Amino acid sequence: MVKGNKIFDLFRTVLIFTSLDRYYSRLIRGKKHDSFIGKMAPNNYQYKKGTYRIARLNNNIKLSVDLHDYLGHYIYFGYKDQSQDALLKLVEENYSVLDIGTNIGNTALLFADKVKAAGRVIGFEPDPETYQLCMKNLELNSFENLKVHNIGFGDNNSSFFIESLIDSNISGNRINEKLTQGQKQVSVKRLDDVFFDFNLKKVDLVKIDVEGYEMKVLIGAKETIQKFKPTLFIEIDDNNLRDQKSSAQELLDFLEKNNYTSVEAVSNKPINSNYNFKDCHFDIISTSNC
Known part of the structure; x- marks a missing residue:
């Protein structure tokens, strides 16, 4: 071998x-x-x-x-991405979409293409270096319906440092509340506190991929979610969530208490708080029952 x-x-x-x-x-x-x-x-x-x-x-x-x-x-290299395929199927013309954890902008650009001129896509990328890469990619294209902001979302308004775990994987960069110093300090807001700054009248879809910070994002977005009842597409990695003092079970409990039903994005298999989340890593699609 x-x-x-x-x-x-x-x-x-x-x-x-x-x-x-x-x-x-x-x-x-x-x-x-x-x-x-x-x-x-x-x-x-x-x-x-x-x-x-x-x-x-x-x-x-x-x-x-x-x-x-x-x-x-x-x-x-254009590898097939079944999870992203499932995500893009959720997007329709005229949608308003929030992309929380925009990275270099690849998914946000695909969103902007699908919602057309009457739709809106707003992205959020806290890592300043990754944000600059994202902005360069926005400049390569001409979508007037897409804006990206250099902030992160969480359960309180504060500032934290970014932790870079692997040099060859900027997608793994994440907020670490334990760090007291570092090269990259980022602003973190509650979505509920700043939502209306973005001049949106509705939200149809929210994508959240923030390396274990998903639970904190949801807590800080609770009022927005309850008001607009958007479809949620969330990365679930129990180990990452536990690193941020949360868990996949806690996240599903939160969704269920807010009248959301979840399925695994690729298989469409129902997922609830009784699922065995040990070492899990997958995306879920959550829809409001109201």
């Missing part, structure tokens, strides 16, 4: 140095990451940090991505 891996790595290295990886990305677009052809693509760690390429989403959206970064690599 080790010998086989070395042969595969040699093939991947050849793809990079001959620039054939550009053509290979077209070949594997839409394939699963764990398929044989998907596994043969160069790994993100084989690219130097700062290896930027332009990826295209839906043929009309341009995105500058770093191939050293896990998400940038995933987007560039």
Whole structure:
């Protein structure tokens, strides 16, 4: 197996140095990451940090991505993302969408394309460096219905430091309330306190992907959720939630108490607070029963 891996790595290295990886990305677009052809693509760690390429989403959206970064690599090679497919099916023309945890803007741009000119998409990315990457991607496109703000959401108004866990995965950067110093300090607000600053008359969909901070976001958005009853698309990672002094069970309890029913995004399997959440990692779609 080790010998086989070395042969595969040699093939991947050849793809990079001959620039054939550009053509290979077209070949594997839409394939699963764990398929044989998907596994043969160069790994993100084989690219130097700062290896930027332009990826295209839906043929009309341009995105500058770093191939050293896990998400940038995933987007560039166009691997099938069943969870994102399920998310985009929730979006309709004229929708007002909140993207909490916008990252480099890939999902927000797809939202903006789907809601059309009459819709609104507002994104929120607390990490200042990631926010700058996101803004560059917004500049590559021309969606007037999309705005992104450099703030985070939580259960109180404060400021915290960002923790960067893995250099090659900016998606894993997260707020750490325990840190007392750091290079990146971010502003955190309760959504309920600032919602009307964004001049929205409704909210149809809220996506929340904030590396374990999801429960705090929901607590600070309780009034907004109760008033507008939007569909919620939430990442559930019990270990990340526990790192933030919460849990997946607590999050589902909150949703149920607020009259929401949840299903796993890809399988559509019902999910409730009695589920075994140990080491779980998946997305849920939650809809109001009212």
